[in-house]
Amino acid sequence: MKAIRTVGIGVLWWSTVLLHGTMAQQPEAIVTAVILPQQVPDTLELELFVQRPSLRWERWINGTLCFTLPDTLPIQWQRLGVRLVPGTTVLDTSVYRIEPFVVWEPIRPGAAFTRPRVGLTVLGPESFQQAQLVPWDTLIRLGRVQIFSLDGSPVLYQWSWAQPLSYYQAFAFKQLADELPWERADDNLELRTEYRLQPMRVPAQAIVNFRAVYVGDRTVALRWESRSEAFNRGFTLVRWWKPFNTEELRDSAMIADWQSVAALRGLGTSDTGRAYEFLDADRSKLRGEEYCYDLWSTDFLGQSRYHGRVCVAVPHSVISFAQVEPNPFSDRTTLRYVLEDRVLLSIKVYDLKGKEVQTLMERREMPRGSYTLEWRTPAYASQGLYDIVLIAYPVDDPTVELSRAVVKAQLVR
């Protein structure tokens, strides 16, 4: 085993010597930070990866990884925290000591201070065997880091590696064997490291198909879809009353928002969207009037954005349509009718003399909708003209006593 390792290192050393002339400035390690789409305002997540493009080393031992924000952004640094999400690192946490830090003032009174920053100090084990293997040219995951606010305030996303890199960052590997007189086995040697950053891609906030549908019982269904969302905490719906025969909007009221209705919470930042629906079941709406709805969204910084307005009428509880087909008919026909809202419905058939021939429905509660009903003529019914009478008693519409529809049907024997 020892012999193999020696040969391996020999090859390594010669490879490096041969490549030295052309690869003098090539990085020996690449650390990549990927800022993930921000789901919630008070937490930002970064994925840290390391890649080994060099044959000089194979086990990573320790490092200091440090991020900061542009000076121009107003940040309450003392309200920030940093943590490594448990279970997200390939490092053996029993031997690697991972210490997040947030620095916004001198570490010690009287010490100097250059800039506020956050990051991780990772200190590894003493021996080569316990140090983390980084396969050649393979990306390994150092873990997911969360930068969060301690008081729920928004965390900005414009993080970058703290510069100058040689000052704030450090990254070292564990030496395998003695290379006297310079190094001993298990020495920690700094790497020429390239620090890459994949900033968060911020999609446009795309909200489409905002629409309102009356679904009965003085309830309006509001529906819309997002194709992508950016820092979206969620939506707010505002309802207006549009009095009959006017264009004026009155009595605006916020009827629901993301803080109180879970269904209105946004995806934060997402390349993909979802469908949203909210039922406005407020019974105070007036029959025969029109209502309009405004859709707003709120981002992580509390800024609101308007997405559109839709209007819908609240109908009276009446029968709005009735028809039979076929007509004339021989032994059966189909009655089609539309109820604008919930009613108690009776349907009866009368002959020309006004005699009730058949009761098809007797005060049955029927919700809003379009219906069909097949009428099979009794055997004793003779050829002639019949009246099919529909009488609807509104369940929840004091403005209408009843509504009636009469459909004439010709029976041909």
Added chain:
Amino acid sequence: MRCCSVLMLVMLGAAIAVPAAIGQLRSDGVVYNYGRLVIKGNAQFRQDTLGGTVVYAWDRTDVNQYIPHLVYEDVRFTGRTRKMLLDSLRALVALRRLETDTGTTLRLVRQSAIVARGEARHQGIINPEFLFGRVVLQGEQAQGVSGRGLFRELELDNPAGADVREGGGFTVSTLLELKRGILRNDAQNNFRIGDSAWILRTPEGGLAAAPEFGRGIGVRYVGTGQIRSGPELPEDSTKLRALVVENSGGLVLERSVTVSDSLVLAAPIWTEPDSSRRNVLTYSSELGDPVFLHPDAEIIGTLRRTRLRNDGRPVVFNNPYTYLQPGSEGWGRLAQVSVRVLPRTQPWHPQGERKVARVLQILGWDATGALVQQTPELRIGYGWRHLPGDVSRDETRGLPLPALELQRWTDEGWFTAGQSVAPQAESSGWAYAYADKVFGLGDFAIGVRGDARALELRLVALLEGPYRNGSMVDDLRQRGWIPETPPDIYPYNLDPMRPYIRVSPIPDSVVDWVVVELRTLLSGGERYYRTAFLLRDGRIVDLDGKTPLMLPGVQSGSYYVAIHHRNHLAIITAEPVRISPETQQQILAMTQDPSRILGGAGALRALRRNGNGNGGGTVWAMIGGDVNGDGQVDEADLELLRRWQQLEGYDNADVDLSGIVTTRDFNVTWNNRGKRSVVGR
């Protein structure tokens, strides 16, 4: 009462709300005036205040009009009758407006004053036959002052200041007292300071622009605190007759000034407001000398004397102890001399830290203005602050007082200047002496006799921590974090001169402070410590950042040479090194051959010459990582490094001397785990 047309009213309580012209007015009750009360005779009031507008308008030349000292809302003086303000118990106060007309004369007793709390428009004359007569501008909000009249003494005592308005034009003939607030004048609204007048200014008062100065102006500074000079000092060198500095914090001269007669100091005058401006205080009196009324009184900066008297007496310069005295040949070609004194400042030529902390530069010119280098025999008196135990003010810095002498800098180093007498120390905190037979001018210092030709040591060493790619970094210097005085920690506290070292700014390329030690024996024997700078290329140089390390007080001989640093393990030569005038050109490099170092390769760190890359050979550096300075690199150092991650500044945990503690510093220490210095303390 000669004129029958004069009316006399006896008033027992009357309200006056319409314009009224009154000849004589005597009130035994209260007069309520809401309009304009014109008085063309004498008036007596029992009340203290009087509202409305009151006009004293008697216009006869053969009588005086006696003015009650009341608190007026609005008072005006007009007419040719001389207005007598003779109440020495209280001032006359004008709350809203004070006005005197052209041709009106006021007679104001010395003990009293006119206080204007609002607008003051003065066209008249106060006390034409005397030099006193005080008018005080004492409003609580900004007030205006205007007119073309003559003030004798004008005092501004208004924190909100006063504005010269309507073109100004008035004259202050005796004293302008700027007690509180700014008197805001400008080119369009200005006033005149009369010949021989004084301007008195406190730290709270001032002028916005230069007034029109008469001849022979005196300026006096009083109060508590420091004052930066302003437009009250005339730019024209002929106009400042006297300068008196009595305010406790002294005066910072913001421009060069010439004083022709009296220069009196009870506090310091600084002529160099900052490092970029070097003003000169010129004193053109031949007969007089500056008068120093307090031990702290001194001219810090440059004093030039343009007339050197020839009576053989000393000509005093920046303090009572700094003087030039000609010998029997007189001044020779010298016509003017300037002396620049910078107390508590280390002479900046090499080896300056072994001198009294006081810069003394003397320049001379002949009558044509050409610089004079060589002079006839002169006696130069010199003094400095000798306050043993007071590190912040003491300039002797532990140097042996009897051995101190005057030395002059030449291109070849410091040389004894003339023949110095033994210094005397005074209880006032000064030490002083003089040197006879000085034949030249230039940069002088007060140094230890015999130090003038010290041995040099050319020494090279590397620190492992800051070594990157072939040289060391000077990140700490670039960030301005290297202290100007080495901190009171190992190894700098080995050097007894440490508290007296102050280098500002830290020279280019300096990596850090180091201490060089000379030992006669490896253990025991005599030891000698010198604090020095380590440069990026490894040279260890003197405190000027350039020249080889001077070893004042070191005799020629063989010494073990050790180098100490605050977080690297000390090294020492394996054999004694010969240090003498003959060998001092040789370079002692402690980076090439480990066998020359006690402990050999084990006492040094082998570094690839070109950093982490391969090839390029090996250099040897001092081992880094001894954070706690105990002579060994161990777990205690690593623990400190774990604890102080992200610490910034000049700290021992910053092993790589980058300025910040990261895992990079931890790794230097880890890689040297178990190493121990062979240099015994």
